[in-house]
Amino acid sequence: MASSLSQNLFDQVSAAVVELGTNASTYIPDNVAELASTLTSDVRLASSVVVLVGVATWTVFSSLRRRHSPPGPPQLPIIGNVHQVPTQMPWIKFTEWSKQYGPIFSLNLLGQQVIVLNTHKAAGDLFDRRSNIYSDRPRLIMAGEILTGGIFMVFARYSDVWRKMRRASHESFNPRAVEKYLPIQAEAAAHSISRILAQPESWEENLKRYTASAILSSVYGWPTFGSEGGIIKRLHAHTARIASAVVPGAFLVDFFPFMKYFPTWIAKWKRDGLAWHKAETDMFEGFNAGVAEKLSAGEAQHSFVTELIDTEERHGLSKKEAAWLAAIMVSAGAETTSTTMFNFMLAMTLYPDVMRRAQAEIDAVVGRERVPTFDDKENLPFIRVMVRETLRWRPVGPLAVPRQATEDDWYEGYFIPKGMVSIYNALLDNSDREYLVKTQSNQSPLNGSILIWINFCRDPTIFPDFDVYRPDRFLDESGKNEISPPDTHQMGHVTYGFGRRSCVGLHFANHALFIAIATILWAADILPPVDENGNVVLPDANDCVDAGVVVGPAPFRCRIKPRFPEAQAILEAHLASL
Numbered sequence: 161m162a163s164s165l166s167q168n169l170f171d172q173v174s175a176a177v178v179e180l181g182t183n184a185s186t187y188i189p190d191n192v193a194e195l196a197s198t199l200t201s202d203v204r205l206a207s208s209v210v211v212l213v214g215v216a217t218w219t220v221f222s223s224l225r226r227r228h229s230p231p232g233p234p235q236l237p238i239i240g241n242v243h244q245v246p247t248q249m250p251w252i253k254f255t256e257w258s259k260q261y262g263p264i265f266s267l268n269l270l271g272q273q274v275i276v277l278n279t280h281k282a283a284g285d286l287f288d289r290r291s292n293i294y295s296d297r298p299r300l301i302m303a304g305e306i307l308t309g310g311i312f313m314v315f316a317r318y319s320d321v322w323r324k325m326r327r328a329s330h331e332s333f334n335p336r337a338v339e340k341y342l343p344i345q346a347e348a349a350a351h352s353i354s355r356i357l358a359q360p361e362s363w364e365e366n367l368k369r370y371t372a373s374a375i376l377s378s379v380y381g382w383p384t385f386g387s388e389g390g391i392i393k394r395l396h397a398h399t400a401r402i403a404s405a406v407v408p409g410a411f412l413v414d415f416f417p418f419m420k421y422f423p424t425w426i427a428k429w430k431r432d433g434l435a436w437h438k439a440e441t442d443m444f445e446g447f448n449a450g451v452a453e454k455l456s457a458g459e460a461q462h463s464f465v466t467e468l469i470d471t472e473e474r475h476g477l478s479k480k481e482a483a484w485l486a487a488i489m490v491s492a493g494a495e496t497t498s499t500t501m502f503n504f505m506l507a508m509t510l511y512p513d514v515m516r517r518a519q520a521e522i523d524a525v526v527g528r529e530r531v532p533t534f535d536d537k538e539n540l541p542f543i544r545v546m547v548r549e550t551l552r553w554r555p556v557g558p559l560a561v562p563r564q565a566t567e568d569d570w571y572e573g574y575f576i577p578k579g580m581v582s583i584y585n586a587l588l589d590n591s592d593r594e595y596l597v598k599t600q601s602n603q604s605p606l607n608g609s610i611l612i613w614i615n616f617c618r619d620p621t622i623f624p625d626f627d628v629y630r631p632d633r634f635l636d637e638s639g640k641n642e643i644s645p646p647d648t649h650q651m652g653h654v655t656y657g658f659g660r661r662s663c664v665g666l667h668f669a670n671h672a673l674f675i676a677i678a679t680i681l682w683a684a685d686i687l688p689p690v691d692e693n694g695n696v697v698l699p700d701a702n703d704c705v706d707a708g709v710v711v712g713p714a715p716f717r718c719r720i721k722p723r724f725p726e727a728q729a730i731l732e733a734h735l736a737s738l
């Protein structure tokens with residue numbers, strides 16, 4: 161199967177060659193043609209020699225290099241393994257290779273050495289325990305430099321600007337600090353579930369609005385459930401533009417870095433990219449300026465940006481960096497969380513017994529006369545582990561953003577040279593079942609060599625029944641306390657990544673998932689659809705969609721019914737009391 165990478169490159173290079181050829185023939189005078197034909201055979205001979213020498217050198221060099229490299233599939237000269245990496249869901253191929261070559265194997269993608277890690281331990285050893293040398297990201301010229309000016313935190317190099325951004329975001333999103341956002345999250349959840357009860361068929365849209373609204377309100381202090389409308393589409397377009405630029409082969413400049421210095425009048429891609437960066441910067445700076453104005457008028461609600469305004473000098477952040485940082489928190493947080501909620505809804509339609517057990521816990525602790533709150537969390541262990549199990553069962557983050565080693569290193573007898581890209585293949589799925597994949601975006605970052613689904617969440621040695629949604633796998637014998645396998649950061653899964661580059665918004669996300677799950681299960685039953693004869697039609701659990709940014713379930717229907725007649729009125733009274 162041809163990879164998108166080689167296809168993209170091939171298309172771009174052939175277009176350039178055709179254009180060059182067409183232009184050249186126009187200018188060659190007739191008397192030069194004769195001379196050219198006598199030279200042709202000599203040139204052919206010389207170029208054959210050059211190619212042969214090149215191939216021989218490459219073979220010797222690569223065999224020396226591979227002596228200490230992790231094993232991997234045989235490579236072709238120049239392109240390496242590019243042609244073998246599938247355009248769709250590459251982790252299936254990676255899982256196959258891990259069975260053949262072992263849990264740590266390496267690939268060569270157009271000269272770029274890549275290692276794929278397939279165990280919790282290896283990823284923990286490198287990304288957690290040696291994170292001082294495994295916290296860099298590979299260079300992405302178009303996505304990371306031209307479009308986002310080196311300040312898009314997710315792709316930022318392990319640099320001073322990343323450190324400043326990480327410090328500032330950690331200060332406002334660490335476990336204690338996120339507590340100030342709890343009222344916003346609870347209000348947004350109650351709004352969203354109330355709307356879902358009123359229009360059950362719009363559950364998907366309302367869950368999207370929920371996560372966007374909660375994060376926008378927390379970051380900018382905008383009113384909860386009301387301001388997110390058009391901005392959701394706008395931010396999705398923002399993230400999708402960046403994601404599409406990450407696709408290997410989408411821009412030649414990522415293979416030929418000197419092209420970055422082309423003047424803008426000959427490089428349209430660069431001109432467009434810089435113009436886009438400026439427009440996005442203006443918009444984000446406008447958002448922060450709006451908050452600053454309200455703050456000086458004494459009208460601003462406390463938010464991440466009001467904190468940044470107070471602390472940006474201490475953190476050494478410029479206005480532009482602060483504006484991008486705020487926007488990144490929204491774009492990294494909204495879709496990841498709503499897609500996790502879609503997976504939860506899917507699980508409920510497929511596992512009614514799990515839903516009943518959760519509802520029994522809610523009834524016992526909360527009752528039916530008030531909505532659940534964060535104060536109930538302590539007494540709702542089953543709901544807490546549903547959050548973990550949802551993140552484990554279907555990790556939405558195939559964008560396990562790759563790492564790059566900043567120093568030479570040895571691991572398990574293998575040499576890992578500085579500059580080696582490491583990716584972790586976290587969806588270790590030993591069932592040989594195929595995923596049905598529908599691609600909504602033509603240019604998915606999944607299609608590339610460096611962006612991979614995280615996957616240990618389905619490691620059969622740790623979770624023998626990995627494909628089953630079973631939250632109580634994370635409860636101890638008392639049924640009250642959470643347990644976690646090693647190297648899962650006391651969370652039971654690695655869906656939020658590893659070490660210094662792990663998700664900085666994970667505590668916010670865990671709270672958002674908890675309150676939405678508790679509220680919807682308190683208010684409603686989530687049931688599979690029925691056909692015209694009343695027979696249950698179960699959605700296909702393995703039918704997933706690569707939306708370009710995250711992977712989630714393919715659209716499916718479910719029936720949402722209030723559990724008791726007063727649910728809607730209680731939710732509305734609750735909202736009115738806030």
Ligand code: HEM
Nearest residue numbers: 314489492493496497557656657658661662663664665669
């Ligand atoms: C269920 C929801 C979420 C999932 C599954 C998720 C997953 C991830 C993953 C896998 C990474 C890369 C980790 C690594 O390289 O090891 C990441 C990074 C990041 N996430 Fe999240 N995330 C979620 C929600 C959020 C939220 C709510 C926010 C903001 C409030 C956020 C902000 C970020 C940022 C800024 C980074 C870049 C960190 C860095 O490079 O230093 N995420 N996330």
